[in-house]
Amino acid sequence: MEKYDIKAEERKKFLKSFLVWMILAGIALIAFLVVLVTRKPEEVPEIPEVVRNNDIAPVERVYDYAEVLSDQEETDLRNLIADYEERSKCDLILVTIDQAVGLSDEEWTNTMVNLADDFYDQKAFGYDQPHGDGALLMDNWYHAGQDDSQAGAWLSTSGKLEWAIGPREEQAVWDALDAGFEYSTYDAYARAIKKIAYYGEEDTNGGVRQKGSAQLPWWLMLGAPIVIALIYAAVNMKQKAGAVTTTAMTYVSGGQPTENVRRDDFLRKSVSKVKIETSSSSRSGGGGSYGHHTSSGGFSHGGGGHRR
Protein backbone atom coordinates (compact mmCIF):
# COMPACT_ATOMS: atom_id res chain seq x y z
CA MET A 1 0.00 0.00 0.00
CA GLU A 2 1.31 3.38 -1.00
CA LYS A 3 2.13 5.56 1.99
CA TYR A 4 -0.04 8.63 2.45
CA ASP A 5 2.29 11.58 2.97
CA ILE A 6 0.32 14.33 4.74
CA LYS A 7 2.83 17.10 4.10
CA ALA A 8 3.20 16.26 0.41
CA GLU A 9 -0.59 16.12 0.00
CA GLU A 10 -1.03 19.45 1.82
CA ARG A 11 1.61 21.08 -0.40
CA LYS A 12 -0.05 19.66 -3.48
CA LYS A 13 -3.46 20.95 -2.36
CA PHE A 14 -2.06 24.40 -1.62
CA LEU A 15 -0.21 24.67 -4.93
CA LYS A 16 -3.20 23.41 -6.87
CA SER A 17 -5.35 26.09 -5.22
CA PHE A 18 -3.06 29.02 -5.96
CA LEU A 19 -0.74 28.06 -8.81
CA VAL A 20 -2.66 30.05 -11.42
CA TRP A 21 -2.87 33.10 -9.14
CA MET A 22 0.81 32.83 -8.26
CA ILE A 23 1.76 32.75 -11.95
CA LEU A 24 -0.51 35.69 -12.78
CA ALA A 25 0.69 37.77 -9.82
CA GLY A 26 4.31 36.88 -10.65
CA ILE A 27 3.95 37.86 -14.30
CA ALA A 28 2.24 41.13 -13.36
CA LEU A 29 4.89 41.93 -10.76
CA ILE A 30 7.75 41.19 -13.16
CA ALA A 31 6.07 43.23 -15.90
CA PHE A 32 5.68 46.13 -13.49
CA LEU A 33 9.34 45.95 -12.45
CA VAL A 34 10.46 45.78 -16.10
CA VAL A 35 8.38 48.84 -16.98
CA LEU A 36 9.65 50.63 -13.89
CA VAL A 37 13.31 49.96 -14.73
CA THR A 38 13.16 50.54 -18.48
CA ARG A 39 10.88 53.59 -18.66
CA LYS A 40 12.24 56.88 -19.93
CA PRO A 41 12.41 59.93 -17.66
CA GLU A 42 9.02 61.43 -17.13
CA GLU A 43 8.05 64.05 -19.63
CA VAL A 44 5.26 66.10 -18.18
CA PRO A 45 3.00 67.04 -21.07
CA GLU A 46 1.70 70.51 -21.14
CA ILE A 47 -2.01 70.59 -20.96
CA PRO A 48 -3.10 73.55 -23.03
CA GLU A 49 -5.17 76.09 -21.14
CA VAL A 50 -8.57 76.12 -22.76
CA VAL A 51 -9.81 79.66 -23.28
CA ARG A 52 -13.00 80.79 -24.87
CA ASN A 53 -12.40 81.15 -28.56
CA ASN A 54 -15.65 82.16 -30.14
CA ASP A 55 -16.43 85.76 -31.06
CA ILE A 56 -19.28 84.91 -33.41
CA ALA A 57 -21.81 83.45 -30.98
CA PRO A 58 -24.01 85.86 -28.99
CA VAL A 59 -23.38 86.39 -25.30
CA GLU A 60 -27.00 85.65 -24.41
CA ARG A 61 -27.54 82.23 -22.84
CA VAL A 62 -31.15 82.31 -21.64
CA TYR A 63 -33.90 82.58 -24.28
CA ASP A 64 -37.20 82.46 -22.41
CA TYR A 65 -39.62 82.55 -25.34
CA ALA A 66 -42.25 80.65 -23.32
CA GLU A 67 -42.00 83.29 -20.59
CA VAL A 68 -41.89 80.84 -17.76
CA LEU A 69 -39.13 82.66 -15.87
CA SER A 70 -39.22 85.98 -14.05
CA ASP A 71 -36.65 88.65 -14.92
CA GLN A 72 -34.81 87.96 -11.69
CA GLU A 73 -34.75 84.22 -12.42
CA GLU A 74 -33.37 84.88 -15.89
CA THR A 75 -30.62 87.02 -14.42
CA ASP A 76 -29.80 84.39 -11.83
CA LEU A 77 -29.66 81.71 -14.48
CA ARG A 78 -27.34 83.83 -16.65
CA ASN A 79 -24.98 84.24 -13.70
CA LEU A 80 -25.14 80.56 -12.89
CA ILE A 81 -24.47 79.60 -16.50
CA ALA A 82 -21.50 81.99 -16.70
CA ASP A 83 -20.01 80.37 -13.63
CA TYR A 84 -20.53 76.81 -14.90
CA GLU A 85 -19.36 77.65 -18.42
CA GLU A 86 -16.07 78.76 -16.91
CA ARG A 87 -15.75 75.50 -15.02
CA SER A 88 -16.82 73.16 -17.78
CA LYS A 89 -15.35 75.07 -20.71
CA CYS A 90 -18.61 74.54 -22.57
CA ASP A 91 -21.31 76.87 -23.83
CA LEU A 92 -24.55 76.20 -21.95
CA ILE A 93 -27.74 77.58 -23.48
CA LEU A 94 -31.30 77.44 -22.19
CA VAL A 95 -34.23 77.98 -24.57
CA THR A 96 -37.88 77.80 -23.53
CA ILE A 97 -40.57 77.66 -26.20
CA ASP A 98 -44.34 77.27 -26.35
CA GLN A 99 -44.81 75.79 -29.76
CA ALA A 100 -46.69 72.87 -31.35
CA VAL A 101 -44.18 70.28 -32.46
CA GLY A 102 -46.38 67.23 -33.00
CA LEU A 103 -48.35 64.91 -30.77
CA SER A 104 -46.89 61.55 -31.75
CA ASP A 105 -43.53 60.60 -30.31
CA GLU A 106 -41.97 60.43 -33.75
CA GLU A 107 -43.20 63.89 -34.82
CA TRP A 108 -42.29 65.40 -31.46
CA THR A 109 -38.77 63.98 -31.55
CA ASN A 110 -38.06 64.98 -35.15
CA THR A 111 -39.25 68.55 -34.64
CA MET A 112 -37.51 69.04 -31.30
CA VAL A 113 -34.18 67.70 -32.53
CA ASN A 114 -34.26 70.01 -35.54
CA LEU A 115 -35.30 73.07 -33.52
CA ALA A 116 -32.60 72.53 -30.90
CA ASP A 117 -29.78 71.64 -33.31
CA ASP A 118 -30.64 74.51 -35.67
CA PHE A 119 -30.77 77.03 -32.82
CA TYR A 120 -27.31 75.96 -31.71
CA ASP A 121 -25.92 75.93 -35.24
CA GLN A 122 -27.43 79.23 -36.40
CA LYS A 123 -26.03 81.12 -33.43
CA ALA A 124 -22.73 79.22 -33.82
CA PHE A 125 -22.39 78.38 -30.13
CA GLY A 126 -19.30 76.55 -28.93
CA TYR A 127 -16.79 77.36 -26.22
CA ASP A 128 -13.56 76.37 -27.95
CA GLN A 129 -14.75 77.44 -31.41
CA PRO A 130 -17.96 78.23 -33.30
CA HIS A 131 -20.04 75.01 -33.45
CA GLY A 132 -17.73 73.56 -30.79
CA ASP A 133 -18.11 72.37 -27.21
CA GLY A 134 -21.49 73.06 -25.67
CA ALA A 135 -25.06 71.97 -25.01
CA LEU A 136 -28.45 73.50 -25.56
CA LEU A 137 -31.42 72.63 -23.38
CA MET A 138 -34.67 73.39 -25.18
CA ASP A 139 -37.83 73.15 -23.08
CA ASN A 140 -41.22 73.20 -24.78
CA TRP A 141 -44.27 74.18 -22.70
CA TYR A 142 -46.93 73.65 -25.34
CA HIS A 143 -50.21 72.62 -23.63
CA ALA A 144 -48.25 71.42 -20.61
CA GLY A 145 -50.43 69.44 -18.20
CA GLN A 146 -53.24 68.99 -20.75
CA ASP A 147 -54.39 65.84 -22.50
CA ASP A 148 -52.79 66.93 -25.78
CA SER A 149 -49.57 68.08 -24.11
CA GLN A 150 -46.50 68.46 -26.28
CA ALA A 151 -44.41 69.62 -23.38
CA GLY A 152 -40.95 68.23 -22.86
CA ALA A 153 -37.29 69.05 -23.07
CA TRP A 154 -34.62 68.31 -25.64
CA LEU A 155 -30.90 68.33 -25.06
CA SER A 156 -28.68 69.03 -28.05
CA THR A 157 -25.01 68.37 -27.38
CA SER A 158 -22.01 69.33 -29.44
CA GLY A 159 -18.23 68.92 -29.39
CA LYS A 160 -16.82 67.21 -26.35
CA LEU A 161 -20.23 67.11 -24.67
CA GLU A 162 -21.56 65.08 -27.57
CA TRP A 163 -19.23 62.28 -26.47
CA ALA A 164 -19.33 62.91 -22.74
CA ILE A 165 -23.13 62.68 -22.51
CA GLY A 166 -24.59 59.29 -23.42
CA PRO A 167 -28.03 57.84 -22.63
CA ARG A 168 -27.16 57.28 -18.96
CA GLU A 169 -25.92 60.84 -18.48
CA GLU A 170 -28.96 62.18 -20.36
CA GLN A 171 -31.21 60.32 -17.94
CA ALA A 172 -29.35 61.93 -15.06
CA VAL A 173 -30.05 65.35 -16.61
CA TRP A 174 -33.78 64.50 -16.92
CA ASP A 175 -33.83 63.25 -13.34
CA ALA A 176 -32.28 66.52 -12.19
CA LEU A 177 -34.80 68.48 -14.26
CA ASP A 178 -37.78 66.53 -12.88
CA ALA A 179 -36.50 66.81 -9.32
CA GLY A 180 -36.16 70.57 -9.76
CA PHE A 181 -39.71 70.95 -11.10
CA GLU A 182 -40.90 69.72 -7.70
CA TYR A 183 -39.80 73.12 -6.41
CA SER A 184 -39.79 75.65 -9.26
CA THR A 185 -39.06 76.11 -12.93
CA TYR A 186 -35.90 78.02 -12.06
CA ASP A 187 -34.75 75.18 -9.81
CA ALA A 188 -35.36 72.64 -12.59
CA TYR A 189 -33.25 74.54 -15.13
CA ALA A 190 -30.51 75.31 -12.60
CA ARG A 191 -30.19 71.66 -11.65
CA ALA A 192 -30.17 70.49 -15.27
CA ILE A 193 -27.52 73.09 -16.24
CA LYS A 194 -25.31 72.05 -13.31
CA LYS A 195 -25.63 68.39 -14.28
CA ILE A 196 -24.72 69.11 -17.92
CA ALA A 197 -21.78 71.25 -16.81
CA TYR A 198 -20.63 68.44 -14.53
CA TYR A 199 -20.11 66.14 -17.52
CA GLY A 200 -18.17 68.86 -19.31
CA GLU A 201 -16.10 69.50 -16.20
CA GLU A 202 -15.13 65.82 -16.03
CA ASP A 203 -13.26 66.27 -19.30
CA THR A 204 -11.86 69.79 -18.94
CA ASN A 205 -8.45 68.88 -20.29
CA GLY A 206 -10.00 68.77 -23.75
CA GLY A 207 -9.87 65.04 -24.19
CA VAL A 208 -6.13 64.72 -23.48
CA ARG A 209 -5.82 61.71 -21.21
CA GLN A 210 -3.54 62.36 -18.26
CA LYS A 211 -0.97 59.79 -17.25
CA GLY A 212 -2.33 57.46 -14.63
CA SER A 213 -5.94 58.29 -15.42
CA ALA A 214 -6.58 54.64 -16.33
CA GLN A 215 -5.45 53.44 -12.91
CA LEU A 216 -7.85 51.44 -10.81
CA PRO A 217 -9.60 53.40 -8.07
CA TRP A 218 -8.09 52.90 -4.60
CA TRP A 219 -11.26 51.38 -3.15
CA LEU A 220 -11.22 48.70 -5.83
CA MET A 221 -7.55 48.01 -5.18
CA LEU A 222 -8.16 47.49 -1.47
CA GLY A 223 -11.70 46.18 -1.45
CA ALA A 224 -11.75 43.68 -4.31
CA PRO A 225 -9.09 41.28 -2.89
CA ILE A 226 -10.77 41.32 0.53
CA VAL A 227 -14.21 40.64 -0.91
CA ILE A 228 -12.91 37.88 -3.21
CA ALA A 229 -10.96 36.27 -0.34
CA LEU A 230 -14.07 36.32 1.87
CA ILE A 231 -16.20 34.78 -0.88
CA TYR A 232 -13.51 32.17 -1.47
CA ALA A 233 -13.49 31.25 2.24
CA ALA A 234 -17.29 31.09 2.43
CA VAL A 235 -17.61 28.94 -0.69
CA ASN A 236 -14.92 26.51 0.43
CA MET A 237 -16.32 26.21 3.94
CA LYS A 238 -19.63 24.88 2.67
CA GLN A 239 -20.14 21.16 3.24
CA LYS A 240 -23.00 18.74 3.06
CA ALA A 241 -23.07 15.68 5.32
CA GLY A 242 -24.63 13.52 2.64
CA ALA A 243 -27.53 13.40 0.25
CA VAL A 244 -30.71 11.36 0.38
CA THR A 245 -30.37 8.71 -2.30
CA THR A 246 -33.55 6.76 -1.73
CA THR A 247 -36.67 7.35 -3.81
CA ALA A 248 -40.35 6.66 -3.23
CA MET A 249 -39.93 3.34 -5.02
CA THR A 250 -36.75 2.13 -3.26
CA TYR A 251 -38.54 -0.25 -0.90
CA VAL A 252 -41.56 -1.06 -3.05
CA SER A 253 -41.51 -4.79 -3.70
CA GLY A 254 -41.21 -5.45 -7.42
CA GLY A 255 -40.65 -1.74 -7.99
CA GLN A 256 -44.30 -1.11 -8.89
CA PRO A 257 -47.55 -0.74 -6.91
CA THR A 258 -50.74 -2.44 -8.07
CA GLU A 259 -53.40 0.03 -9.13
CA ASN A 260 -56.89 -1.16 -8.17
CA VAL A 261 -58.77 1.98 -9.15
CA ARG A 262 -57.70 4.97 -11.23
CA ARG A 263 -60.56 7.20 -12.22
CA ASP A 264 -60.70 10.79 -13.40
CA ASP A 265 -64.41 11.53 -13.96
CA PHE A 266 -65.65 14.78 -15.45
CA LEU A 267 -68.12 16.48 -13.09
CA ARG A 268 -69.07 19.89 -14.45
CA LYS A 269 -67.85 22.97 -16.24
CA SER A 270 -68.13 26.70 -15.59
CA VAL A 271 -67.25 29.62 -17.87
CA SER A 272 -66.63 33.19 -16.74
CA LYS A 273 -65.91 36.27 -18.85
CA VAL A 274 -64.14 39.50 -18.00
CA LYS A 275 -64.08 42.66 -20.10
CA ILE A 276 -60.57 43.58 -21.18
CA GLU A 277 -59.68 47.05 -19.96
CA THR A 278 -57.80 49.05 -22.59
CA SER A 279 -55.31 51.49 -21.16
CA SER A 280 -55.59 55.18 -22.10
CA SER A 281 -53.08 56.44 -24.61
CA SER A 282 -50.66 58.05 -22.15
CA ARG A 283 -47.52 59.38 -23.70
CA SER A 284 -45.53 59.90 -20.57
CA GLY A 285 -41.93 58.89 -20.82
CA GLY A 286 -41.64 59.48 -24.57
CA GLY A 287 -38.53 60.87 -26.13
CA GLY A 288 -35.42 58.85 -25.36
CA SER A 289 -31.88 59.10 -26.57
CA TYR A 290 -31.46 60.15 -30.17
CA GLY A 291 -27.78 59.25 -30.53
CA HIS A 292 -25.16 60.95 -32.69
CA HIS A 293 -26.46 62.61 -35.84
CA THR A 294 -25.73 65.43 -38.23
CA SER A 295 -27.97 68.50 -38.13
CA SER A 296 -29.41 70.21 -41.21
CA GLY A 297 -26.55 72.70 -40.92
CA GLY A 298 -24.08 69.85 -41.38
CA PHE A 299 -22.77 69.83 -37.79
CA SER A 300 -22.49 66.80 -35.55
CA HIS A 301 -24.77 66.67 -32.48
CA GLY A 302 -25.79 64.26 -29.79
CA GLY A 303 -28.60 64.36 -27.28
CA GLY A 304 -32.09 63.17 -26.55
CA GLY A 305 -35.51 64.17 -25.34
CA HIS A 306 -37.77 63.81 -22.36
CA ARG A 307 -41.54 64.38 -22.63
CA ARG A 308 -43.74 65.21 -19.69
Added chain:
Amino acid sequence: MIFKCKNCGGNAIYDPEKKMIVCPFCDSENNYDRKDKETTYGLEVCPECGGTIPVEQYDSAMKCPYCDNSVIFNPRVEGEYLPRFVIPFEIGKERTKGMIRERFKKFKFAPSDFLSEARLDSMQGVYVPFWFYDYKTRAAYEGEGTKVRSWTSGSYRYTETSYYSIVRNMDIPYEKLPADASIKMPDEIMDLMEPYDYSKLENFKPEFLSGFNAEYYNMPAEQIEGRAKQKMESSANSILSSTISGYTTVREKSKQISILNRDTNYGLMPVWRYVYEYNKQEYPFYVNGETGKIIGTAPLSKKKVLFYSATLWFLLTVLLASINGILGLV
Protein backbone atom coordinates in the same frame (compact mmCIF):
# COMPACT_ATOMS: atom_id res chain seq x y z
CA MET B 1 -16.50 -17.74 20.06
CA ILE B 2 -13.22 -17.13 18.25
CA PHE B 3 -12.17 -18.28 14.80
CA LYS B 4 -8.69 -19.79 14.73
CA CYS B 5 -6.42 -20.47 11.77
CA LYS B 6 -5.82 -24.20 11.40
CA ASN B 7 -2.42 -23.50 9.95
CA CYS B 8 -0.85 -21.08 12.47
CA GLY B 9 -3.39 -20.73 15.26
CA GLY B 10 -3.81 -17.00 14.67
CA ASN B 11 -7.17 -15.26 14.83
CA ALA B 12 -8.87 -15.75 11.45
CA ILE B 13 -11.07 -12.85 10.36
CA TYR B 14 -13.51 -12.05 7.57
CA ASP B 15 -11.88 -10.27 4.61
CA PRO B 16 -14.41 -8.10 2.73
CA GLU B 17 -12.31 -7.94 -0.44
CA LYS B 18 -11.78 -11.72 -0.64
CA LYS B 19 -15.22 -12.42 0.80
CA MET B 20 -13.95 -15.24 2.96
CA ILE B 21 -12.28 -15.96 6.29
CA VAL B 22 -8.52 -15.41 6.06
CA CYS B 23 -5.65 -15.53 8.50
CA PRO B 24 -3.87 -12.15 8.58
CA PHE B 25 -0.74 -13.87 9.90
CA CYS B 26 -0.13 -16.72 7.41
CA ASP B 27 -2.63 -15.69 4.67
CA SER B 28 -4.43 -19.04 4.86
CA GLU B 29 -7.84 -18.81 3.25
CA ASN B 30 -10.96 -20.52 4.56
CA ASN B 31 -8.82 -22.73 6.75
CA TYR B 32 -10.17 -22.17 10.23
CA ASP B 33 -11.76 -23.72 13.30
CA ARG B 34 -14.51 -22.24 15.41
CA LYS B 35 -13.55 -22.28 19.10
CA ASP B 36 -16.55 -21.87 21.36
CA LYS B 37 -14.50 -20.90 24.39
CA GLU B 38 -16.25 -19.41 27.34
CA THR B 39 -15.04 -18.43 30.76
CA THR B 40 -16.98 -18.71 33.95
CA TYR B 41 -16.35 -15.03 34.61
CA GLY B 42 -18.80 -13.71 32.05
CA LEU B 43 -18.36 -11.88 28.77
CA GLU B 44 -16.01 -9.25 30.19
CA VAL B 45 -13.13 -11.69 30.35
CA CYS B 46 -11.35 -12.61 27.12
CA PRO B 47 -11.58 -16.38 26.65
CA GLU B 48 -8.22 -16.31 24.88
CA CYS B 49 -5.96 -14.23 27.15
CA GLY B 50 -8.06 -13.55 30.24
CA GLY B 51 -7.82 -9.78 29.76
CA THR B 52 -10.78 -7.52 30.57
CA ILE B 53 -12.89 -6.63 27.55
CA PRO B 54 -14.82 -3.35 27.88
CA VAL B 55 -18.01 -4.98 26.67
CA GLU B 56 -21.15 -2.85 26.80
CA GLN B 57 -24.79 -3.81 27.15
CA TYR B 58 -25.55 -4.41 23.45
CA ASP B 59 -22.14 -5.49 22.10
CA SER B 60 -22.21 -8.85 20.36
CA ALA B 61 -18.68 -8.84 18.92
CA MET B 62 -15.50 -6.87 19.58
CA LYS B 63 -11.74 -7.11 19.72
CA CYS B 64 -9.91 -7.86 22.95
CA PRO B 65 -7.77 -4.78 23.64
CA TYR B 66 -4.98 -6.99 25.01
CA CYS B 67 -4.58 -9.91 22.58
CA ASP B 68 -6.41 -8.29 19.61
CA ASN B 69 -8.47 -11.43 19.07
CA SER B 70 -11.92 -10.89 17.65
CA VAL B 71 -14.36 -12.27 20.20
CA ILE B 72 -17.99 -13.01 19.32
CA PHE B 73 -20.32 -13.35 22.28
CA ASN B 74 -22.36 -16.50 21.64
CA PRO B 75 -25.42 -15.64 23.78
CA ARG B 76 -25.82 -12.39 21.84
CA VAL B 77 -25.95 -13.92 18.38
CA GLU B 78 -28.13 -16.89 19.16
CA GLY B 79 -31.74 -17.59 20.03
CA GLU B 80 -33.81 -14.40 20.15
CA TYR B 81 -30.72 -12.40 19.12
CA LEU B 82 -29.95 -14.48 16.05
CA PRO B 83 -30.12 -12.12 13.05
CA ARG B 84 -32.36 -13.30 10.22
CA PHE B 85 -29.87 -11.97 7.67
CA VAL B 86 -26.77 -9.86 7.24
CA ILE B 87 -25.03 -7.90 4.52
CA PRO B 88 -21.35 -8.73 5.01
CA PHE B 89 -18.77 -5.95 4.59
CA GLU B 90 -18.07 -5.53 0.88
CA ILE B 91 -15.48 -2.79 1.26
CA GLY B 92 -12.34 -3.35 3.31
CA LYS B 93 -10.65 -0.87 5.60
CA GLU B 94 -7.93 0.20 3.16
CA ARG B 95 -10.42 0.84 0.37
CA THR B 96 -12.60 2.82 2.80
CA LYS B 97 -9.62 4.97 3.78
CA GLY B 98 -8.99 5.70 0.11
CA MET B 99 -12.65 6.62 -0.41
CA ILE B 100 -12.62 9.04 2.55
CA ARG B 101 -9.41 10.64 1.24
CA GLU B 102 -10.94 10.94 -2.23
CA ARG B 103 -14.10 12.52 -0.84
CA PHE B 104 -12.27 15.12 1.25
CA LYS B 105 -9.17 15.73 -0.85
CA LYS B 106 -10.67 18.86 -2.36
CA PHE B 107 -11.75 20.22 1.00
CA LYS B 108 -9.07 22.78 1.75
CA PHE B 109 -9.87 23.74 5.31
CA ALA B 110 -9.65 20.38 7.09
CA PRO B 111 -6.93 20.00 9.75
CA SER B 112 -3.70 18.59 8.31
CA ASP B 113 -3.89 15.23 10.08
CA PHE B 114 -7.54 14.69 9.27
CA LEU B 115 -6.69 12.22 6.51
CA SER B 116 -3.49 10.89 8.09
CA GLU B 117 -2.83 7.18 8.16
CA ALA B 118 -2.71 7.15 11.96
CA ARG B 119 -6.06 8.85 12.32
CA LEU B 120 -7.83 6.87 9.64
CA ASP B 121 -6.47 3.62 11.02
CA SER B 122 -8.61 4.15 14.10
CA MET B 123 -11.66 3.53 11.89
CA GLN B 124 -13.78 0.61 13.03
CA GLY B 125 -16.07 -1.71 11.14
CA VAL B 126 -19.38 -2.13 12.94
CA TYR B 127 -22.34 -4.35 12.19
CA VAL B 128 -25.30 -2.15 13.08
CA PRO B 129 -28.55 -3.86 14.13
CA PHE B 130 -31.57 -2.96 12.02
CA TRP B 131 -35.21 -3.88 12.15
CA PHE B 132 -36.69 -4.46 8.72
CA TYR B 133 -40.39 -3.96 8.19
CA ASP B 134 -42.48 -5.54 5.46
CA TYR B 135 -45.84 -3.89 4.85
CA LYS B 136 -48.66 -4.70 2.54
CA THR B 137 -50.38 -1.32 2.32
CA ARG B 138 -53.42 0.07 0.59
CA ALA B 139 -53.49 3.73 -0.39
CA ALA B 140 -56.90 5.25 -1.13
CA TYR B 141 -57.39 8.80 -2.35
CA GLU B 142 -60.34 10.96 -3.35
CA GLY B 143 -60.09 14.51 -4.53
CA GLU B 144 -61.35 17.13 -6.93
CA GLY B 145 -59.19 18.52 -9.72
CA THR B 146 -59.71 21.47 -12.04
CA LYS B 147 -58.46 22.16 -15.52
CA VAL B 148 -58.53 25.80 -16.57
CA ARG B 149 -58.61 27.05 -20.17
CA SER B 150 -58.60 30.73 -21.18
CA TRP B 151 -59.17 32.52 -24.44
CA THR B 152 -60.01 35.98 -25.76
CA SER B 153 -62.90 36.83 -27.98
CA GLY B 154 -63.72 40.41 -28.92
CA SER B 155 -63.16 42.62 -25.92
CA TYR B 156 -63.76 39.77 -23.42
CA ARG B 157 -61.48 37.24 -21.81
CA TYR B 158 -63.15 33.89 -21.16
CA THR B 159 -62.06 31.37 -18.53
CA GLU B 160 -63.42 27.84 -18.60
CA THR B 161 -62.96 25.68 -15.49
CA SER B 162 -63.65 21.94 -15.76
CA TYR B 163 -64.08 19.93 -12.56
CA TYR B 164 -63.08 16.28 -12.22
CA SER B 165 -63.52 13.67 -9.52
CA ILE B 166 -60.19 11.94 -8.85
CA VAL B 167 -60.22 8.46 -7.32
CA ARG B 168 -57.16 6.31 -6.69
CA ASN B 169 -56.82 3.01 -4.93
CA MET B 170 -53.61 1.02 -5.01
CA ASP B 171 -51.82 -1.74 -3.18
CA ILE B 172 -48.21 -0.93 -2.37
CA PRO B 173 -46.12 -3.77 -0.97
CA TYR B 174 -43.07 -2.57 0.96
CA GLU B 175 -40.19 -4.91 1.61
CA LYS B 176 -37.48 -4.44 4.23
CA LEU B 177 -38.03 -0.82 5.20
CA PRO B 178 -35.03 -0.32 7.47
CA ALA B 179 -34.77 1.41 10.86
CA ASP B 180 -31.59 1.10 12.87
CA ALA B 181 -31.96 -0.41 16.32
CA SER B 182 -28.81 1.07 17.82
CA ILE B 183 -28.81 3.87 20.36
CA LYS B 184 -25.18 4.72 19.53
CA MET B 185 -25.92 5.36 15.86
CA PRO B 186 -27.72 8.65 15.06
CA ASP B 187 -31.01 7.92 13.29
CA GLU B 188 -30.69 10.71 10.74
CA ILE B 189 -27.21 9.50 9.76
CA MET B 190 -28.35 5.90 9.43
CA ASP B 191 -31.25 7.08 7.24
CA LEU B 192 -28.77 8.90 5.00
CA MET B 193 -26.70 5.68 4.69
CA GLU B 194 -29.55 4.07 2.78
CA PRO B 195 -30.14 2.34 0.49
CA TYR B 196 -28.39 -0.96 0.95
CA ASP B 197 -28.31 -3.37 -1.93
CA TYR B 198 -30.49 -6.22 -0.70
CA SER B 199 -29.24 -8.55 -3.40
CA LYS B 200 -26.16 -8.90 -1.19
CA LEU B 201 -28.16 -10.21 1.77
CA GLU B 202 -26.89 -13.45 3.24
CA ASN B 203 -28.19 -15.75 5.92
CA PHE B 204 -26.42 -14.93 9.14
CA LYS B 205 -23.18 -16.71 9.91
CA PRO B 206 -21.03 -15.64 12.89
CA GLU B 207 -17.96 -15.81 10.64
CA PHE B 208 -19.02 -12.49 9.10
CA LEU B 209 -18.53 -10.80 12.47
CA SER B 210 -14.95 -11.97 13.00
CA GLY B 211 -12.68 -8.93 12.81
CA PHE B 212 -15.49 -6.43 13.35
CA ASN B 213 -17.52 -4.93 16.16
CA ALA B 214 -21.21 -5.72 16.33
CA GLU B 215 -24.28 -5.00 18.37
CA TYR B 216 -27.58 -6.78 18.74
CA TYR B 217 -30.80 -4.80 18.63
CA ASN B 218 -31.04 -2.25 21.45
CA MET B 219 -34.84 -2.14 21.46
CA PRO B 220 -37.77 -4.22 20.24
CA ALA B 221 -39.15 -3.73 16.73
CA GLU B 222 -42.37 -2.11 18.00
CA GLN B 223 -40.47 0.71 19.72
CA ILE B 224 -38.99 2.15 16.54
CA GLU B 225 -41.68 1.15 14.07
CA GLY B 226 -42.83 4.77 13.87
CA ARG B 227 -39.73 5.60 11.78
CA ALA B 228 -40.48 2.84 9.29
CA LYS B 229 -44.12 3.90 9.07
CA GLN B 230 -43.06 7.47 8.42
CA LYS B 231 -40.88 6.33 5.51
CA MET B 232 -43.69 4.17 4.19
CA GLU B 233 -46.26 6.97 4.37
CA SER B 234 -43.91 9.46 2.75
CA SER B 235 -43.31 7.02 -0.10
CA ALA B 236 -47.02 6.19 -0.48
CA ASN B 237 -47.89 9.89 -0.62
CA SER B 238 -45.28 10.48 -3.33
CA ILE B 239 -46.53 7.52 -5.35
CA LEU B 240 -50.13 8.74 -5.06
CA SER B 241 -49.11 12.27 -6.08
CA SER B 242 -47.22 10.95 -9.09
CA THR B 243 -50.44 9.41 -10.45
CA ILE B 244 -52.33 12.73 -10.29
CA SER B 245 -51.20 15.02 -13.06
CA GLY B 246 -52.54 17.36 -15.72
CA TYR B 247 -54.68 19.40 -13.33
CA THR B 248 -54.43 23.13 -12.66
CA THR B 249 -55.49 22.66 -9.03
CA VAL B 250 -56.16 19.61 -6.90
CA ARG B 251 -58.19 19.58 -3.69
CA GLU B 252 -57.87 16.54 -1.47
CA LYS B 253 -61.13 15.22 -0.02
CA SER B 254 -59.90 12.07 1.68
CA LYS B 255 -56.75 10.03 1.86
CA GLN B 256 -56.12 6.83 3.72
CA ILE B 257 -52.99 4.74 3.88
CA SER B 258 -53.68 1.52 5.74
CA ILE B 259 -51.49 -1.44 6.58
CA LEU B 260 -53.11 -4.73 5.61
CA ASN B 261 -50.27 -6.97 6.67
CA ARG B 262 -46.93 -6.54 8.41
CA ASP B 263 -43.83 -8.53 9.18
CA THR B 264 -40.54 -7.68 10.88
CA ASN B 265 -37.07 -9.12 10.66
CA TYR B 266 -33.84 -8.42 12.43
CA GLY B 267 -30.61 -8.08 10.50
CA LEU B 268 -27.13 -6.56 10.60
CA MET B 269 -25.79 -3.93 8.21
CA PRO B 270 -22.11 -3.04 7.72
CA VAL B 271 -20.89 0.46 8.62
CA TRP B 272 -17.37 1.87 8.86
CA ARG B 273 -17.13 4.47 11.61
CA TYR B 274 -14.31 6.99 11.81
CA VAL B 275 -14.31 9.45 14.69
CA TYR B 276 -11.98 12.42 14.36
CA GLU B 277 -11.39 14.47 17.46
CA TYR B 278 -10.56 18.12 16.95
CA ASN B 279 -10.58 20.93 19.52
CA LYS B 280 -12.22 18.63 22.06
CA GLN B 281 -15.08 17.92 19.70
CA GLU B 282 -15.86 14.65 17.96
CA TYR B 283 -16.49 14.57 14.21
CA PRO B 284 -17.92 11.17 13.32
CA PHE B 285 -17.91 9.81 9.77
CA TYR B 286 -19.90 6.87 8.61
CA VAL B 287 -19.29 4.85 5.50
CA ASN B 288 -21.78 2.31 4.21
CA GLY B 289 -19.69 -0.89 4.30
CA GLU B 290 -21.51 -2.22 1.28
CA THR B 291 -22.04 0.72 -1.08
CA GLY B 292 -19.28 3.08 0.12
CA LYS B 293 -21.64 6.02 0.65
CA ILE B 294 -19.96 8.48 3.03
CA ILE B 295 -21.86 10.61 5.54
CA GLY B 296 -20.17 13.32 7.58
CA THR B 297 -18.64 16.77 7.47
CA ALA B 298 -14.99 17.55 8.04
CA PRO B 299 -13.95 19.90 10.85
CA LEU B 300 -12.83 23.40 9.93
CA SER B 301 -9.32 24.48 10.81
CA LYS B 302 -9.53 28.22 11.50
CA LYS B 303 -5.80 28.51 10.90
CA LYS B 304 -6.20 27.04 7.42
CA VAL B 305 -9.20 29.22 6.56
CA LEU B 306 -7.15 32.25 7.52
CA PHE B 307 -4.01 31.05 5.74
CA TYR B 308 -5.73 30.18 2.45
CA SER B 309 -7.84 33.37 2.44
CA ALA B 310 -4.84 35.54 3.32
CA THR B 311 -2.80 33.91 0.55
CA LEU B 312 -5.48 34.65 -2.01
CA TRP B 313 -5.84 38.20 -0.70
CA PHE B 314 -2.08 38.74 -0.93
CA LEU B 315 -1.79 37.36 -4.47
CA LEU B 316 -4.75 39.42 -5.68
CA THR B 317 -3.37 42.55 -4.09
CA VAL B 318 0.03 41.98 -5.74
CA LEU B 319 -1.71 41.35 -9.07
CA LEU B 320 -3.89 44.46 -8.89
CA ALA B 321 -1.12 46.67 -7.49
CA SER B 322 1.22 45.58 -10.31
CA ILE B 323 -1.44 46.21 -12.96
CA ASN B 324 -2.14 49.57 -11.35
CA GLY B 325 1.55 50.39 -11.31
CA ILE B 326 1.91 49.53 -14.99
CA LEU B 327 -1.14 51.64 -15.88
CA GLY B 328 0.33 54.50 -13.92
CA LEU B 329 3.65 54.35 -15.76
CA VAL B 330 2.62 53.84 -19.37
